Amino acid sequence: MTEHERTQVIDSSEETRLLTEVWRSPPGFFGWFTHVNQTSIGKRFIITGFVFFVLGGLLAALMRIQLSAPENNFLPPDLYNQIFTMHGITMMFLFAVPIMEGFAIYIVPLMLGTRDMSFPRLNAFGYYVYLIAGVAMYLALFLGMAPAVGWFAYPPLADARYSPGMGVDFYATVITFMEISALAAAVELIATIFKQRAPGMSLNRMPLFVWAVLVMSFMIVFAMPPLMVGSVMLALDRTVGTHFFIPGAGDPLLWQHLFWFFGHPEVYIILIPALGMISDILTTFTQRPVFGYTALVLSLVAIGFIGFGLWVHHMYTTGMPHLASNFFTAASSMVAIPSGVQIFCWLATLWGTRPRFATPLLYVLGFFFIFVIGGLSGVMVASVPFDTQVHDTYFLVAHFHYVLIGGAVFPLFGGLYYWYPKLTGRLMNETLGKVSFWLTFIGFNLTFFPMHYLGLQGMPRRVYTYLEPLGWGDINLFVSLSAGLLALGFLSSFINIFWSLKRGEPAGDNPWHADSLEWGTSSPPPAYNFRHIPVVIERHPLWEYQEGQDIPVVTGIRSDRRELLVTSLLDAHPQYRAVMPGPSVWPLLLAVAVGIGFGGFMFHNIFPVVGFVLSFIALAGWFWPRELTREVREESS
Amino acid sequence: MDLRRLRPVSLVLSVALLSACAGHQSALDPQGPVAERITLFFWIMVSVAGVILALVLVLLVAGQFRGWRQRQHRPLTYIQSRNLVIAAGLVMPVVVLLAFSLSSAATDRVLGKPLPEDALTIEVIGHQWWWEVHYLDNRQNRIVTTANEIHIPVGQPVRLLLKSADVIHSFWVPNLNGKTDLIPGKTNTSWVQADRSGTFRGQCGEFCGLQHARMAFLVEAQPAAEFQAWLDRQKQPAATPADPALARGQEVFLSSQCIMCHSVRGTRAQGRVAPDLTHFGSRQTLAAASVPNSRGHLAGWILNPQSIKPGNFMPPTQLAPDDLSALLDYLHSLR
Ligand code: HEM
Numbered sequence: 001m002t003e004h005e006r007t008q009v010i011d012s013s014e015e016t017r018l019l020t021e022v023w024r025s026p027p028g029f030f031g032w033f034t035h036v037n038q039t040s041i042g043k044r045f046i047i048t049g050f051v052f053f054v055l056g057g058l059l060a061a062l063m064r065i066q067l068s069a070p071e072n073n074f075l076p077p078d079l080y081n082q083i084f085t086m087h088g089i090t091m092m093f094l095f096a097v098p099i100m101e102g103f104a105i106y107i108v109p110l111m112l113g114t115r116d117m118s119f120p121r122l123n124a125f126g127y128y129v130y131l132i133a134g135v136a137m138y139l140a141l142f143l144g145m146a147p148a149v150g151w152f153a154y155p156p157l158a159d160a161r162y163s164p165g166m167g168v169d170f171y172a173t174v175i176t177f178m179e180i181s182a183l184a185a186a187v188e189l190i191a192t193i194f195k196q197r198a199p200g201m202s203l204n205r206m207p208l209f210v211w212a213v214l215v216m217s218f219m220i221v222f223a224m225p226p227l228m229v230g231s232v233m234l235a236l237d238r239t240v241g242t243h244f245f246i247p248g249a250g251d252p253l254l255w256q257h258l259f260w261f262f263g264h265p266e267v268y269i270i271l272i273p274a275l276g277m278i279s280d281i282l283t284t285f286t287q288r289p290v291f292g293y294t295a296l297v298l299s300l301v302a303i304g305f306i307g308f309g310l311w312v313h314h315m316y317t318t319g320m321p322h323l324a325s326n327f328f329t330a331a332s333s334m335v336a337i338p339s340g341v342q343i344f345c346w347l348a349t350l351w352g353t354r355p356r357f358a359t360p361l362l363y364v365l366g367f368f369f370i371f372v373i374g375g376l377s378g379v380m381v382a383s384v385p386f387d388t389q390v391h392d393t394y395f396l397v398a399h400f401h402y403v404l405i406g407g408a409v410f411p412l413f414g415g416l417y418y419w420y421p422k423l424t425g426r427l428m429n430e431t432l433g434k435v436s437f438w439l440t441f442i443g444f445n446l447t448f449f450p451m452h453y454l455g456l457q458g459m460p461r462r463v464y465t466y467l468e469p470l471g472w473g474d475i476n477l478f479v480s481l482s483a484g485l486l487a488l489g490f491l492s493s494f495i496n497i498f499w500s501l502k503r504g505e506p507a508g509d510n511p512w513h514a515d516s517l518e519w520g521t522s523s524p525p526p527a528y529n530f531r532h533i534p535v536v537i538e539r540h541p542l543w544e545y546q547e548g549q550d551i552p553v554v555t556g557i558r559s560d561r562r563e564l565l566v567t568s569l570l571d572a573h574p575q576y577r578a579v580m581p582g583p584s585v586w587p588l589l590l591a592v593a594v595g596i597g598f599g600g601f602m603f604h605n606i607f608p609v610v611g612f613v614l615s616f617i618a619l620a621g622w623f624w625p626r627e628l629t630r631e632v633r634e635e636s637s
Numbered sequence: 638m639d640l641r642r643l644r645p646v647s648l649v650l651s652v653a654l655l656s657a658c659a660g661h662q663s664a665l666d667p668q669g670p671v672a673e674r675i676t677l678f679f680w681i682m683v684s685v686a687g688v689i690l691a692l693v694l695v696l697l698v699a700g701q702f703r704g705w706r707q708r709q710h711r712p713l714t715y716i717q718s719r720n721l722v723i724a725a726g727l728v729m730p731v732v733v734l735l736a737f738s739l740s741s742a743a744t745d746r747v748l749g750k751p752l753p754e755d756a757l758t759i760e761v762i763g764h765q766w767w768w769e770v771h772y773l774d775n776r777q778n779r780i781v782t783t784a785n786e787i788h789i790p791v792g793q794p795v796r797l798l799l800k801s802a803d804v805i806h807s808f809w810v811p812n813l814n815g816k817t818d819l820i821p822g823k824t825n826t827s828w829v830q831a832d833r834s835g836t837f838r839g840q841c842g843e844f845c846g847l848q849h850a851r852m853a854f855l856v857e858a859q860p861a862a863e864f865q866a867w868l869d870r871q872k873q874p875a876a877t878p879a880d881p882a883l884a885r886g887q888e889v890f891l892s893s894q895c896i897m898c899h900s901v902r903g904t905r906a907q908g909r910v911a912p913d914l915t916h917f918g919s920r921q922t923l924a925a926a927s928v929p930n931s932r933g934h935l936a937g938w939i940l941n942p943q944s945i946k947p948g949n950f951m952p953p954t955q956l957a958p959d960d961l962s963a964l965l966d967y968l969h970s971l972r
């Protein structure tokens with residue numbers, strides 16, 4: 001039964017028919033390129049993100065095969081270097097950030113009780129940019145010209161002189177291009193969160209996931225530009241011979257500052273939405289409000305702020321003055337305080353409750369173990385002297401996988417199991433879910449914990465091989481076998497996703513008896529999300545009302561066109577109705593035009609001009625006055 | 638505190654987990670004052686971290702246990718929760734981190750310790766993918782040049798001047814000290830000291846391109862007298878071979894393309910872009926500690942360097958078997 005039919009069975013009123021009609025996305029193959037609804041775009045981000053996760057995981061598997069024995073000949077050095085670079089790029093740029101944004105795009109408008117994101121077409125544009133960027137990177141890999149300089153691409157190694165060929169050009173241009181997508185989503189999420197909350201949902205009644213997404217979005221807005229500036233400078237150094245990062249004329253360390261001023265916050269950009277997910281999942285599975293709402297919000301904001309002050313701890317070995325470095329030790333370890341507040345608020349919430357140990361909660365508990373270890377090793381590497389020993393070794397590889405996989409991937413899978421019913425209308429299989437959790441959890445720890453030891457034993461990272469007498473072979477073999485177990489864990493979750501799509505138990509609107517508004521609409525939600533905009537009078541709207549009791553709603557928003565309600569920034573008083581644009585192919589065309597401008601720059605300087613002209617045409621099409629525009633203008637005059 | 642008291646712990650761990658080669662290139666088996674302090678600090682941090690991890694897990698499990706045994710919710714009250722968060726989430730981290738930052742800075746002072754003016758100074762220049770090493774006298778003149786193997790006297794601090802000829806590398810001997818980057822256009826300084834004689838392996842610590850994996854080196858710590866003898870010998874140019882077989886080898890060397898890149902002091906080979914070979918015969922390894930410096934490996938290396946270290950910048954050389962054999966003899970005679 002499609003959503004369409006279902007709505008009609010439940011409610012065949014004229015209003016529903018109109019809403020369905022107005023918010024419908026065009027069917028068919030070509031229609032597919034015109035979708036702008038937040039639920040379609042969000043799903044696309046999520047699915048594409050998982051595809052890149054699988055690709056990145058396959059690359060990791062190749063690396064682990066190569067490293068399973070000393071002086072192995074499975075991969076030649078050049079290919080290995082491309083593979084670890086692409087693994088890093090994939091996981092950081094093409095998987096983690098987009099998938100977090102995807103969840104945000106899908107869930108946040110539902111949590112806020114609104115009908116769409118604030119700029120639906122920009123939303124679609126962002127997705128196409130992401131897709132084009134990812135496909136371009138992988139094209140480079142399959143053509144054997146992926147960058148081989150690591151995802152942080154330090155010059156002078158990344159300069160044209162030491163990395164001839166197209167690899168780093170792909171890196172520099174595609175990364176800049178890709179960040180357009182991240183920025184678009186961030187700007188939109190901020191606008192949506194600030195201006196489209198259901199009436200009554202003042203800032204201090206927002207679900208914690210929404211808070212987290214807000215902090216993440218602000219961080220993106222401040223962290224991405226330095227990277228874009230840096231990668232444009234790198235592209236210019238390579239293509240037109242500027243000297244920003246050339247020793248003597250410029251400074252290679254400038255790149256490291258720019259890169260890490262982005263790169264460090266990047267880690268928190270990935271982590272923070274995950275923290276929001278955890279708070280919400282804990283609320284639901286303990287069936288009580290998570291303790292310390294204000295403390296949690298403040299610590300999210302604090303983590304966001306502090307995250308910008310630490311970039312230098314990636315550069316302790318560059319010969320900085322000792323006093324300055326020690327300042328960054330203190331600053332870096334400060335992040336542990338808000339993180340500690342988060343952890344202990346959750347522990348206080350969990351204490352003495354009898355939570356439902358469903359798969360999402362298991363992933364959250366897995367997070368506790370893994371993330372705390374990653375955080376503790378993080379404090380250790382914040383120390384200047386200790387970092388000089390483990391920087392760029394497998395100790396660090398272990399540390400950041402503990403933080404990234406423990407801090408982002410585990411909550412993400414928790415979130416997937418948790419929101420899957422809202423995405424598809426069906427629950428994921430619990431038994432398989434538990435099996436996959438345990439496989440993932442055990443596989444993860446067996447894979448990454450021994451890497452700490454390898455690093456202390458002197459194994460550098462980013463080496464395609466190591467010599468037999470160093471004695472690292474046994475542990476590396478063990479690690480590689482464990483990585484197989486981990487892969488099996490992820491695989492079983494993916495099988496679960498596909499299996500449950502058809503055979504999962506139908507979920508109903510609110511299978512977990514959760515508190516927030518996204519569960520107040522059908523699963524999956526209709527294209528217009530809510531027939532009437534709900535009114536919120538406290539922090540846990542769905543717990544306020546008995547089963548079956550209706551939530552108070554706002555009426556008076558037109559159903560015969562794409563309208564939603566705009567509310568005031570602090571306490572969400574209704575302000576006015578806004579009309580949203582509908583399906584359009586222009587976002588896709590604009591993304592292609594911008595892509596031509598960026599991508600072509602690698603080949604010839606004429607392409608930016610071509611791209612500019614094409615973008616101009618696409619923008620003209622995008623903003624061409626339409627029937628609706630006229631209608632709105634007349635109405636307001 | 639004295640690290641010696643902790644050494645058994647690290648030793649047991651090392652031996653238990655990895656018996657074959659402990660100590661060869663390991664931060665857990667410090668052999669000099671800097672690495673020693675870092676390792677001590679590491680063990681302290683691990684212990685504190687272990688306690689904190691245990692605390693979190695105990696709180697998690699105990700809280701659950703309580704709920705399930707009572708067969709009903711027994712949540713903390715607001716006050717209890719607040720106190721827990723303040724004590725464990727705020728006060729504890731602040732105290733722990735304060736202690737951490739201060740002791741980290743104290744440890745760091747060992748790294749930044751000023752060395753005596755007349756300390757032995759070695760200049761290390763990183764190349765893709767090998768190490769150029771110069772010994773300096775106290776007026777900063779280069780007195781000895783070698784490559785990929787560094788000799789130091791036991792028990793004396795040795796100042797390092799670190800530079801790069803191309804991309805960023807990082808100088809790292811885990812048993813002696815943490816890394817310091819070699820950055821083009823910049824001179825970084827660091828120091829090492831070995832308290833025992835022995836051979837310690839070091840490896841480039843910053844990804845530097847294709848053969849980053851095979852950019853290693855050896856540090857040979859010797860008693861002062863032995864070191865001085867070694868240094869004196871290294872100062873000498875290569876002797877002109879008396880043996881006609883070796884003379885033939887030298888002829889092969891000087892008439893082939895080798896001299897475009899390599900130098901052997903005392904001959905007209907004055908190439909600067911590849912390792913100095915003046916005392917090559919006394920080195921233990923080839924190609925930045927990639928393979929032992931045996932006759933077979935050396936022959937393979939000269940005929941086809943790419944087969945040993947794909948991507949390195951030495952071109953292959955075609956030689957008649959007799960010429961090759963004479964050349965090998967000659968090179969290994971350069972002691
Ligand atoms: C699927 C399980 C994973 C495995 C088995 C794995 C394994 C590895 C390995 C072997 C390396 C190379 C280390 C080196 O040579 O220096 C690596 C690097 C890296 N991984 Fe993963 N990884 C996994 C998942 C992830 C995830 C989920 C993320 C991020 C969200 C991630 C981020 C990175 C980054 C940023 C690097 C550094 C790349 C570079 O040096 O340029 N990995 N990983």
Ligand SMILES: [Cu+2]
Nearest residue numbers: 806841845852
């Ligand atoms: Cu190097």
